[in-house]
Amino acid sequence: MRMDKFMRMLLVSTASISILIVALIFLFLGKEAFPFGFDPGLGKLFDTKWIPVSFQEERFGIYPLVAGSSLVTLLAMLISIPLSVVGAIYIAEVAQPVEREILKPFIEILASIPSVVLGFFGLVVLAPLVKNVFGLSSGLNALTAALLLALMALPTIITISEDALASVPKSFKQASLSLGASDLQTIFRVTVPAALPGIIAAIMLGIGRVIGETMAVLMVSGNSAIISFFPLDSVRTMTATIAAEMGEVPFGSHHYQALFWIGIVLLLVTFVLNILSRLVLKKYGMAQ
Amino acid sequence: MVNTKKSTQKTTKPIIQAMDVSFFYGTAQALFNISLDIAPQRVTALIGPSGCGKSTFLRCLNRMNDIIPKTRLTGKVLISDRDIYGEKENIVDLRKQVGMVFQKSNPFPKSIFDNVAYGPRIHKLNDKKKLAEVVEKSLRRAALWDEVKDRLSNNAMGLSGGQQQRLCIARALAVDPKILLMDEPASALDPKSTTHIEDLIGELRADYTIVIVTHNMQQAARVSDETAFFYEGHLVEFSPTKEIFTKPKQKQTEDYITGRFG
Numbered sequence: 001m002r003m004d005k006f007m008r009m010l011l012v013s014t015a016s017i018s019i020l021i022v023a024l025i026f027l028f029l030g031k032e033a034f035p036f037g038f039d040p041g042l043g044k045l046f047d048t049k050w051i052p053v054s055f056q057e058e059r060f061g062i063y064p065l066v067a068g069s070s071l072v073t074l075l076a077m078l079i080s081i082p083l084s085v086v087g088a089i090y091i092a093e094v095a096q097p098v099e100r101e102i103l104k105p106f107i108e109i110l111a112s113i114p115s116v117v118l119g120f121f122g123l124v125v126l127a128p129l130v131k132n133v134f135g136l137s138s139g140l141n142a143l144t145a146a147l148l149l150a151l152m153a154l155p156t157i158i159t160i161s162e163d164a165l166a167s168v169p170k171s172f173k174q175a176s177l178s179l180g181a182s183d184l185q186t187i188f189r190v191t192v193p194a195a196l197p198g199i200i201a202a203i204m205l206g207i208g209r210v211i212g213e214t215m216a217v218l219m220v221s222g223n224s225a226i227i228s229f230f231p232l233d234s235v236r237t238m239t240a241t242i243a244a245e246m247g248e249v250p251f252g253s254h255h256y257q258a259l260f261w262i263g264i265v266l267l268l269v270t271f272v273l274n275i276l277s278r279l280v281l282k283k284y285g286m287a288q
Numbered sequence: 289m290v291n292t293k294k295s296t297q298k299t300t301k302p303i304i305q306a307m308d309v310s311f312f313y314g315t316a317q318a319l320f321n322i323s324l325d326i327a328p329q330r331v332t333a334l335i336g337p338s339g340c341g342k343s344t345f346l347r348c349l350n351r352m353n354d355i356i357p358k359t360r361l362t363g364k365v366l367i368s369d370r371d372i373y374g375e376k377e378n379i380v381d382l383r384k385q386v387g388m389v390f391q392k393s394n395p396f397p398k399s400i401f402d403n404v405a406y407g408p409r410i411h412k413l414n415d416k417k418k419l420a421e422v423v424e425k426s427l428r429r430a431a432l433w434d435e436v437k438d439r440l441s442n443n444a445m446g447l448s449g450g451q452q453q454r455l456c457i458a459r460a461l462a463v464d465p466k467i468l469l470m471d472e473p474a475s476a477l478d479p480k481s482t483t484h485i486e487d488l489i490g491e492l493r494a495d496y497t498i499v500i501v502t503h504n505m506q507q508a509a510r511v512s513d514e515t516a517f518f519y520e521g522h523l524v525e526f527s528p529t530k531e532i533f534t535k536p537k538q539k540q541t542e543d544y545i546t547g548r549f550g
Binding site: 169171172173174175176177178179180181182185189190193194 | 350352355379380381382383384387388390392394395396397398406407410411456459460463
């Protein structure tokens with residue numbers, strides 16, 4: 001009995017550590033960002049220019065960064081969702097067992113490549129390609145970043161969608177085939193709709209990965225903080241801003257606090273995405 | 289029973305003719321030279337112990353075995369004089385003509401209406417009014433209409449097990465088949481729902497040719513006109529149900545029916 005009590009204590013404290021850490025992260029973010037609210041005031045964040053270091057007037061508008069993140073994320077998802085969902089359908093429903101044995105490990109390898117390495121690939125291969133195709137002076141822009149991020153989201157979306165598709169009961173497919181449906185009709189009218197909640201969750205996780213990605217976008221997005229929704233413009237994302245500027249910012253300055261506010265915004269966005277994907281899963285009873 | 293007055297099977301032309309059918313899963317042979325004629329508008333029961341090949345034989349009749357890799361069939365199966373394993377056979381047309389009801393009820397996770405309308409829609413019926421007519425007719429035919437007519441848009445997964453199975457029958461009927469294959473349609477149901485399904489089979493025999501696989505010999509005796517007894521991949525005996533249950537010709541049949549094995 002005493003042993004039980006001891007084990008219980010041990011498990012409870014280990015489990016609590018993760019909660020504690022999350023709480024501390026929130027606390028720390030809040031503490032560092034908080035003073036900004038009084039001086040110079042939260043309103044400074046709602047501005048159209050991000051010029052944190054200046055001899056005239058320092059400006060901390062996060063709109064350009066939010067725009068940059070949104071543009072890159074949107075483009076990346078436009079590219080990766082169709083590719084990865086179709087890919088997942090192929091692997092789960094069409095591919096021969098031999099093809100599946102080859103495809104799946106390769107996709108998993110893709111997931112395990114460090115983002116810096118991918119960023120390097122983007123810099124050396126993708127950026128020149130985009131530059132030449134569109135005849136630009138530089139290939140470092142939103143499109144290049146999006147292509148790279150799409151590549152990074154692919155394995156996440158494919159793996160989870162494929163799981164969802166593979167877990168659709170065979171009896172549904174049999175019923176459909178026995179009614180004279182073709183394989184293709186069965187896939188698109190029965191299997192995909194039945195797996196849709198899982199596919200949506202996979203897409204949400206993919207978006208989460210894309211928004212949170214730092215190194216690769218920092219290397220290939222061009223990093224100019226302008227408000228633009230044109231894919232061939234150079235943009236700067238929220239994550240890249242934090243990563244690039246945190247190292248040089250004077251401790252406790254307004255600029256420093258503003259970077260923490262970007263962190264909070266980022267946290268809120270991923271938090272909302274997580275909740276949304278969980279709601280989707282719950283609504284369609286994927287827990288069963 | 290109504291059926292006794294009908295013309296006997298010998299004078300009507302068979303709708304299903306199996307000729308020397310052998311079936312292989314890889315190298316394992318599951319059926320050995322089965323030859324069997326099934327007359328239209330009759331209920332034929334396939335009985336036998338587990339693994340005897342009765343379900344495999346049933347699935348040969350609408351080529352559902354095709355979806356299992358590395359399977360092979362020799363011999364011929366004619367349905368309405370068409371060689372269904374012939375080169376010209378269109379599998380969509382075949383399955384339109386030969387509907388199937390599975391052991392475990394398997395409605396799609398869609399509304400009741402969409403479940404029944406699935407087949408007609410696949411076969412290019414998109415007119416809303418006609419679709420509604422087909423759905424109603426099929427649900428009536430499956431004796432389910434009165435229970436679900438006020439909640440056609442509800443998810444079919446919310447129905448009881450027996451209702452789900454009747455929905456699957458309605459879904460199969462909606463594409464207007466001539467033949468209905470049933471693979472132990474009541475084995476997962478409670479006694480009351482089983483009675484429901486058996487009554488339904490009795491009503492459907494007027495318009496459809498029904499082939500039913502069953503584990504339950506009382507059920508075979510109750511619902512069928514002819515019975516085929518399978519054992520280890522061989523067709524041991526095929527006779528009118530009355531005869532097979534009262535004076536079986538083969539020793540093996542008698543042993544199985546009297547419960548000595550199986």
